[in-house]
Amino acid sequence: MVTPAPEPVENSQDLGSTSSLGPGISGPRGQAPDTLSYLDSVSLMSGTLESLADDVSSMGSDSEINGLALRKTDKYGFLGGSQYSGRPESSIPVDVARQRELKWLEMFSNWDKWLSRRFQKVKLRCRKGIPSSLRAKAWQYLSNSKELLEQNSGKFEELERAPGDPKWLDVIEKDLHRQFPFHEMFAARGGHGQQDLYRILKAYTIYRPDEGYCQAQAPVAAVLLMHMPAEQAFWCLVQICDKYLPGYYSAGLEAIQLDGEIFFALLRRASPLAHRHLRRQRIDPVLYMTEWFMCIFARTLPWASVLRVWDMFFCEGVKIIFRVALVLLRHTLGSVEKLRACQGMYETMEQLRNLPQQCMQEDFLVHEVTNLPVTEALIERENAAQLKKWRETRGELQYRPSRRLHGSRAIHEERRRQQPPLGPSSSLLSLPGLKSRGSRAAGGAPSPPPPARRASAGPIPGPVVTAEGLHPSLPSPTGNSTPLGASKETRKQEKERQKQEKEREKERQKQEKERERQEKERQKWEKEQEKERQKQEKERQKQEKKAHGRKLSIRQKADGPPAPNDGGDKSSAAEARQDAYF
Template identity: 30%
Template structure:
């Protein structure tokens, strides 16, 4: 693996052999069975990307910041081309501003050898081989192995935010950021934006933010897809059983790569309510299949199945649907539900504590 002094990672998208070129996608992930139909969709989608790229290039010409207006919001919802993704994510999330305010900070975290928590180092190192085993860039045998880069980003973040440290799920998020930005420092500051501002309390030891948002989804389903909410209650299925991975991994390894990246475009620009729009669309669109379940295990299995297939593979159509199918969903509504659900969770924890 080659790393430039400024933290840029070279060769990320270069495959390691003739065999690899035919068996992996443009991000280095192994192509799953049935990939042919996905490639057919991508051929059509590439025409869309080409048009979007030209419009984004015109919009961003000479600019380093992203304005907060309806035009940019519309552009983001229609997809950010890969060549602009790192810049848009950095600008929209506030990560660029934080990086510029703190020059040299990331490198200083990596130099804290004597002040590091040995447990943090051990925990992060343990998860390295578990991170994207189906991606050629994260294998030890790869010339472009990104495990050291991933280790640096996660270790630096654990030192930066000791109240969070490291927990499973963060490795996948950091891995995606590295693949897109090709830059250690930018990946670190995007982690800071996600965990510190966009998804507060998702990755703390108590995971109160994650628990809260799962309950918020339940309340939204109760209003918008009541039949599914009733089925969940009837079969005594807790939301954490079926959607915890959706939220904690931000749909990584749940939905196809291109679809996840389109979701993240909106996540960095619009905030965490996008996670609810995705979940509600999956549930509402597939409510007929979910309602056919006759037991708890069957309902849980159907929740896995609804994330697969043509509907989620066609990222462009899917993203259009998430802004239609769930109906209106304001950040104000989400905030109020979070307050109610958080209070309920805390009250329940107090009542069961010794």
């Protein structure tokens, strides 16, 4: 039987004295308290008591922490809790999984080509789900954190050695035990999972001192740590904070508030009934969507669904978060039957805290998300409109984050703009460029070097020209027939591609306008129906009043005229008439 923890887990002093998480945090390394009691106390704190010792027969030796046998974990490493997968899920056949892995490995070998020329195929494969064996590598390629790590070799260790701001370190230390306490990686206080999480969050506060630490970063970093080492997880977190969700974790949370207004405007298109109900109940979007967006649903959905959402998020960007939230609200508050149980604000918030299980299941959710017509262009258009309203009502934003990039392709294109590829035809200053240029020109008739300048050891292979026999000379741009820029065929293909993109964009805008027109017509029809109903209601009330007045007049005649008053005052007569009317 599990005994409750002898002291509360929120005691930050106790956390500092029993763990070795970083500089200045004392305590014997590797010693953890009774893990079952610890998890039990955490569950009591959160109000979701799920004892891990209710079934002793299920305890096994598959997972042990300091000699304590724990319940067998699920396929994702969870020991219990709301995200524990108790029942075995349908697995993909081995041959299909192997084929998917081979396809992803082939994409990794030519990643730039796939992103620039066959991005739709990459997006389709991300929507099908990245193979679990390659998920960590795929997330790094999609977010371009792999290249960022290579460009900043040794930077993470340097940030680790820096002292850090005690203000942030104390808050991080208190938050460690709250991150997935039912996962085997973070179950033991002071274990390797919590140590790595501390390292990542501390390094980020030093890397971005203007932002510091936000509590919502901890679960995001924890999810990354479940799939990759600390250094790789750190640079992946940097890309999420800088490129995918800029400003989300800054002081004031202005970016998440602005996205809340964008989301509410999109909800009016996706589910007018849910939008009308939330507006009537005066429930601000930040009350329910903040944790969804900032944690990327890591605390909300079943774990299989979390991974599928993250696969699509790394590929397509923030529009996936908007789509998932719209699907959840549409299937929670999007019908009259569901709204009958949400008569007030409290009932509505309870419903949003306990979302229907059916709409959160992996296959159902992915199907709904991929078919919801919310595009990057629509989000950016709403962003411009809501930003204008914000400035009119609240003034300028206090924090101005960098431009948000919608997914891996946008990140790849920005990288190409900032670092254009240097090929042999575009780089005249690189020696490899000279050699390749000489090899291409070997088929022609290159002018031989002057005899006096030749080396005595023999002829110089190819048309490589040397000055004083020491350094390769630069060919004259005016005397070279090879074009310096891209070839005509390449420029033609690029123009054709841009033309096709413009046509597709026009078609999308046309479809969007058609949907807006239909939505306006539907709203107009609803307003007319509402007016007609109100008119009928008023007519019915009028008829009821007339009928009631007739009954009173008939009853008054039957009772006889009222006795005359001596004073004959007019007020009593008026009261009699008023009584007769009502």
